[in-house]
Amino acid sequence: MIICKKFLVLLIILLVLFFVFLTPVFAQESGEKAKVVQLSSNIYRVTFPYQLQTNIGVSAGKDGILLVDTGFKETAMELKATVQGLCKGKIKYVINTHLHGDHVGGNVVCAKNATLINGHNLDQCMSYGVIFPGNGELEGEAGNGFDTYYSLNFNGEKIQIIPYPGVHSDTDLIVYFSSSGVAHMGDLLLTQSFPAVGSKVKEYLKFLNKVITVFPKDTKFIGGHGHDFTLDEVKQYRQILLTTIEKVRAEMEKGKTIEDMKKSNMLEEWESWGEFLSFLNTDYWIESIYKSYHTS
Numbered sequence: 001m002i003i004c005k006k007f008l009v010l011l012i013i014l015l016v017l018f019f020v021f022l023t024p025v026f027a028q029e030s031g032e033k034a035k036v037v038q039l040s041s042n043i044y045r046v047t048f049p050y051q052l053q054t055n056i057g058v059s060a061g062k063d064g065i066l067l068v069d070t071g072f073k074e075t076a077m078e079l080k081a082t083v084q085g086l087c088k089g090k091i092k093y094v095i096n097t098h099l100h101g102d103h104v105g106g107n108v109v110c111a112k113n114a115t116l117i118n119g120h121n122l123d124q125c126m127s128y129g130v131i132f133p134g135n136g137e138l139e140g141e142a143g144n145g146f147d148t149y150y151s152l153n154f155n156g157e158k159i160q161i162i163p164y165p166g167v168h169s170d171t172d173l174i175v176y177f178s179s180s181g182v183a184h185m186g187d188l189l190l191t192q193s194f195p196a197v198g199s200k201v202k203e204y205l206k207f208l209n210k211v212i213t214v215f216p217k218d219t220k221f222i223g224g225h226g227h228d229f230t231l232d233e234v235k236q237y238r239q240i241l242l243t244t245i246e247k248v249r250a251e252m253e254k255g256k257t258i259e260d261m262k263k264s265n266m267l268e269e270w271e272s273w274g275e276f277l278s279f280l281n282t283d284y285w286i287e288s289i290y291k292s293y294h295t296s
């Protein structure tokens, strides 16, 4: 009996310790609930409202589930449970917009029994009959379209996969749900930050120009991080970039250095953009523009 009492006391102490010390860790790991936004009858965006807030695209319907990116490993179990609540089927495909950790971390859980498609294995997937050649529907005006793309039929619509490597990373691709009119842009579009393109600002503008000419007016754009954009908002975003580029280039003409421009806080008006993804702040953008346009 005494042993039993001692055991009970020990058990209670252990339980108290568990809840006092471990609960905050669990709470921090699972965080707030995933935010689910429905963008068409079968397309959703799932975002965890903390860390880098990676946007995950979901097609859920009669064929099952297709994911565009999987976010971080820490949120993978919750992501799986969330998307499986949207329809009865299993996760059949995972398409990664690129291979950065904040987009592929959840693959370990979510792509375990799914076909994985990314910028490295498109041709391989085509040879296995998983994806098919596209037929040029996304041509922009005056030949300003995207050169090649691949497509996949799922949940009653054609999903077009458009590779665009070399500006943000070497594996970037856009996933376009053509009937729903939803394009997941991965980190090729960061709607609340300056673009993560380093010294490839000119190349990025060329890319945005293509996007603006190619996609229909009513397209909904999911960025890698940040809220969704309409095509008009993509145009406004490009305009802000052009304005800031013009400002920096004008100072460069006067012989100002990167440090001079950072000190003068010349892009103060857009300082709040650095609050969302802190490394993509105005100082970063000044440096990017300088390195992109500087000729020695």
Ligand SMILES: [Zn+2]
Residues within 6 Å of the ligand: 098, 100, 168, 169, 187
């Ligand atoms: Zn990235």
Ligand SMILES: [Zn+2]
Residues within 6 Å of the ligand: 054, 100, 102, 103, 187, 224, 225
């Ligand atoms: Zn990212």
